[in-house]
Amino acid sequence: MAIKIALPKGRLQNPTSHLLENAGWKLDEYNASGRLYHLKSAVFPDLRGKILHEKDIPVQVAIGNYDMGICSRDWIEELLAKYPTSSIIKIKDLGYGYGSLFMVGSAPFSVKGTVRITSEYPNLAEKFALQKRFGRFAIFPVWGAAEAYLPESAELALISQTEESKPLPGIVPSQRVLDYGACLIANRDSWESKNLFNLVSSLVAANVTETSVSPIDMKTTQPTDITDLKGKMRLALPDGHQQSHTLKLLNKAGIQIEDYPSPTGNRRPIIGIEGVSVKVIRPQDMPLQVANGNFDAAITGKDWLTNHLYQFPNSPVQELVDLKLGWVRIVAAVSHEVPGTTIGDVRSWAAQRAAPLRIATEYTNIADRYARDKRIGPYRVIPTWGATEAFIPDDADLLIENTETGSTLARHNLKIVDTLFESTACLIGRIGVEPDKQALIDTITRLLSQAV
Amino acid sequence: MKLQKSKGARDMSIKDMTAFRFVEGTFRDSCLKWGYGEIRTPTIENLYLFTSAGTLTPESLNRVYSFLDWDGWSGERVVLRPDGTIPVARMYIESGKKDLARLFYVTNIFAFESSGKENRERWQCGCELIGAASSLADTELISLSLEVLKRTIPHDIEVSLSHAGLVKALLAKLGISPDEQAQAFDQLMDGKTDLPVPAAHRPEAADTLLSLLTLKGQSSGFVKNLKALIGAQLPEIMPHLDDFIGLITSLEEIGIKCRIDIPSGGGFEYYTGAMFQLFAGGEKVGGGGRYDMLIPSMGGGNISASGFALYLDRIMNMIKPDSVITSESVLVVNHDKDQKRAYETATELRQAGYNATIQLDNEKNCTWTLDIQSNGQYFLEGKGLKAEAGTMAEVMKCLGGQFGH
Numbered sequence: 001m002a003i004k005i006a007l008p009k010g011r012l013q014n015p016t017s018h019l020l021e022n023a024g025w026k027l028d029e030y031n032a033s034g035r036l037y038h039l040k041s042a043v044f045p046d047l048r049g050k051i052l053h054e055k056d057i058p059v060q061v062a063i064g065n066y067d068m069g070i071c072s073r074d075w076i077e078e079l080l081a082k083y084p085t086s087s088i089i090k091i092k093d094l095g096y097g098y099g100s101l102f103m104v105g106s107a108p109f110s111v112k113g114t115v116r117i118t119s120e121y122p123n124l125a126e127k128f129a130l131q132k133r134f135g136r137f138a139i140f141p142v143w144g145a146a147e148a149y150l151p152e153s154a155e156l157a158l159i160s161q162t163e164e165s166k167p168l169p170g171i172v173p174s175q176r177v178l179d180y181g182a183c184l185i186a187n188r189d190s191w192e193s194k195n196l197f198n199l200v201s202s203l204v205a206a207n208v209t210e211t212s213v214s215p216i217d218m219k220t221t222q223p224t225d226i227t228d229l230k231g232k233m234r235l236a237l238p239d240g241h242q243q244s245h246t247l248k249l250l251n252k253a254g255i256q257i258e259d260y261p262s263p264t265g266n267r268r269p270i271i272g273i274e275g276v277s278v279k280v281i282r283p284q285d286m287p288l289q290v291a292n293g294n295f296d297a298a299i300t301g302k303d304w305l306t307n308h309l310y311q312f313p314n315s316p317v318q319e320l321v322d323l324k325l326g327w328v329r330i331v332a333a334v335s336h337e338v339p340g341t342t343i344g345d346v347r348s349w350a351a352q353r354a355a356p357l358r359i360a361t362e363y364t365n366i367a368d369r370y371a372r373d374k375r376i377g378p379y380r381v382i383p384t385w386g387a388t389e390a391f392i393p394d395d396a397d398l399l400i401e402n403t404e405t406g407s408t409l410a411r412h413n414l415k416i417v418d419t420l421f422e423s424t425a426c427l428i429g430r431i432g433v434e435p436d437k438q439a440l441i442d443t444i445t446r447l448l449s450q451a452v
Numbered sequence: 453m454k455l456q457k458s459k460g461a462r463d464m465s466i467k468d469m470t471a472f473r474f475v476e477g478t479f480r481d482s483c484l485k486w487g488y489g490e491i492r493t494p495t496i497e498n499l500y501l502f503t504s505a506g507t508l509t510p511e512s513l514n515r516v517y518s519f520l521d522w523d524g525w526s527g528e529r530v531v532l533r534p535d536g537t538i539p540v541a542r543m544y545i546e547s548g549k550k551d552l553a554r555l556f557y558v559t560n561i562f563a564f565e566s567s568g569k570e571n572r573e574r575w576q577c578g579c580e581l582i583g584a585a586s587s588l589a590d591t592e593l594i595s596l597s598l599e600v601l602k603r604t605i606p607h608d609i610e611v612s613l614s615h616a617g618l619v620k621a622l623l624a625k626l627g628i629s630p631d632e633q634a635q636a637f638d639q640l641m642d643g644k645t646d647l648p649v650p651a652a653h654r655p656e657a658a659d660t661l662l663s664l665l666t667l668k669g670q671s672s673g674f675v676k677n678l679k680a681l682i683g684a685q686l687p688e689i690m691p692h693l694d695d696f697i698g699l700i701t702s703l704e705e706i707g708i709k710c711r712i713d714i715p716s717g718g719g720f721e722y723y724t725g726a727m728f729q730l731f732a733g734g735e736k737v738g739g740g741g742r743y744d745m746l747i748p749s750m751g752g753g754n755i756s757a758s759g760f761a762l763y764l765d766r767i768m769n770m771i772k773p774d775s776v777i778t779s780e781s782v783l784v785v786n787h788d789k790d791q792k793r794a795y796e797t798a799t800e801l802r803q804a805g806y807n808a809t810i811q812l813d814n815e816k817n818c819t820w821t822l823d824i825q826s827n828g829q830y831f832l833e834g835k836g837l838k839a840e841a842g843t844m845a846e847v848m849k850c851l852g853g854q855f856g857h
Contacts, residue, residue: 084514085566116527130513135504138527291525312525 008054023206037390067190073180081123097182106151119158153294236298253451310365360396460572471768493539532562545752552583580759607732616723738762783818
């Protein structure tokens, strides 16, 4: 009987690779440079490995797609905070990949009015708020940079700190919430019904390091100068690989900006327009942050704007100008093994199966709407955090993903059955901002329009 | 794919709904006669209504169905109503009234239950008496709840009493922090008597206090004697003890017997005074209590209140279907396809208080069958009896029990 294990990519991949090497598993493709997601062992012929984003691993093990998994315990606790009856057994702390979760603020915290908490761990943040009996609170799930929202847009942020984390300026740890490290987990049913003895014993024998979790200390520095942002128009710019495109466009539009991208990780670059303040956050998070008034305008992708508007149809966010950068298509793709070439063919194929169609995607609201619009019978949306193409065909049937050339999809034996829409970067703003801020938004809109 | 209902959800059959409506109808009838007015609150409420201290216990909050609404970009969640009382308090406050209100409702509440074998949607009949502070109000509520139960189920009803104010005052004497007191109170409300009070922290009287907190099954006389025993030592407990004794005395005066169970279980964090539970055949079928601080904590001013809820799902399972009196049903059989006459006959029967169904296909599931014959006569059959009638007046006489042959 095949035994499936989900292995982490990212920061845990190297130490996990060493552990498996010492355990004699001979998963040769599992190394830091490997681009293959499907792994086989030269020693355990029944073992099937797959490389996933570590955040996806607890969910995938809990729903039984994998018998075992290795991931960081913070993501296990995040799942269990919302779904305590998940079918997961924590087998062993593995003694590496340490980190700690801290609830932080930018000043000593006191409960007053609505407490806004940003975090990549919304379930743990909600649990914290309930335990602390905050009368009124709002949780903002973010894809990253949770601390960047302090203090103007959130009172608290639940953030992860690892040995590699850079010091955070002006952050005040309020409470240590969790110390974590890499952990071996198993699906409860698999643990009860499958013979995992050889795999587990080889890991235990190889894992001779100290296995108690070492807490990480919070690294902070003195606050940078936070000018009074009251009355200023707040603009969000993207972090990550979109920074260079955005910088070029700003330069072309004649808009000066200092320290963006920042080599020190500064998320508050200085823009050369009086009355405008800038923060650097994840483009995925921008539409929600503009909608709730934390920002007045932002540069993000149409894909994320659409995903937001499908979740909140009455949202006050709108596209102001198409920046015609970073063109991608949002497509529906399936394995080549699925018959047909259109979504209609996929629907007919799915209708003959007993199980619901599994749709893996980062764009959960777009996928949900698409499945409804296309009258796909019973379906399940599986949220992913990257490497979505790895889910097909074992763990998902249909993918909703962005692609530029389609080459990544082709490399994973996938074919496109539909194009939902095309997406480019755009400037977004909120309907109903104050007139003085609106004037600044209009200026930026005009300058960027001329530069496109 | 096999069609099935969602885990923890319940379908109610015709039989179930007959019992449901019987309980609901009896409850409504009693409440109206006692001067209570019916209200209904929405299924979806703001989550923050239930998260403040003094509302729901953390354990209850971990089982709510909360989500972001379609316009939930502010990040604040809404919730499927997890409790009946708090929305009523919200509605009362929002109405701006400050006067005494006797309110009742029949509502569903939602709480996750992990096995999926129990209902995640449960129904309750609730009463809230807002603006009355004395134990006479509690007596009224207990008495009303007993009347409803006695009218609906064939069991003796047991009343068990506790007192949240007394419990909190006793916990305050244990030498533990306010947070630990709140945690211990929540545990007692959840029915756990093994309190986490480290021996090292206990003052001298702690063991006595702990034994008082875990009292179960005592008579009302015990509480009265308790006053003599600890009243002088713990004067701050006296007002709660007096309130408790006042309720017990008041209930005894109108012939309601009760037993004392201090670790009540099934209580709510918002209770501040007397709490009661109702048992039938060993099963809990309802409960209530005084919540004087809930409306003040929600910004509604200094207004006392108390209330109760009867657990409709459990009560309806105890009802014998035969005991629910329903109108007799008559199946109108129309051999000659004379639609007009069949409809006129059925209408007459309905106007006379019978359930009348015009036969489709060959259905046969009524108490009586009334055959309209081609010669204009009626042939009535049912309950082992047969009769012929020339007019509808004669049919009615037969249905009323006057069979000629």
